[in-house]
Amino acid sequence: SAVISQKPSRDICQRGTSLTIQCQVDSQVTMMFWYRQQPGQSLTLIATANQGSEATYESGFVIDKFPISRPNLTFSTLTVSNMSPEDSSIYLCSVEEWQGIYGYTFGSGTRLTVV
């Protein structure tokens, strides 16, 4: 399956600042996905990132808060802007790949704490 490198693995940030998370895949993929996992909860899709077009955001997530770049088929970034403590969460990137059926592989996640 695809190998996804995500960094940073963790960070502690001051409120009001921004953090950019990087996701690198070892193969070309059409779609990349960004998820958030808040403490004690399951994963929620933030947006879908396609190369060459604007990301598609899910309800409750906006581009100004979570700008996404997708410059090529192996790389994407998610920025968490103007952070507040409520943004403390794990952020994960994911790709879809064929595993006998289309399945989804996740990066190891970025554990963000906003103080």
Added chain:
Amino acid sequence: RKEVEQDPGPFNVPEGATVAFNCTYSNSASQSFFWYRQDCRKEPKLLMSVYSSGNEDGRFTAQLNRASQYISLLIRDSKLSDSATYLCVVNPSHLPNKLVFGAGTILRVKS
């Protein structure tokens, strides 16, 4: 009603026990179904896909009941290493590709 609902547990079972998790989904048009496993402080990893006819992979058996909108995961002969959170995941439609995650069921296998 949540799109995907699971019993949060925790399920505390002894080694060797058989344990079953259930999951219900609300969107009858859902196309694909999965069970993921998430270890503490780790990313989710695909355990198995769930097919209409049911499928088995070693000690793990997954069943889908479309009429009742119900998915199950059965683990036989539980091992200590099976301790994790099991996530029921549904793709509500085949376009666009989107996964909806259940909140997860915690399994603790004890010696």
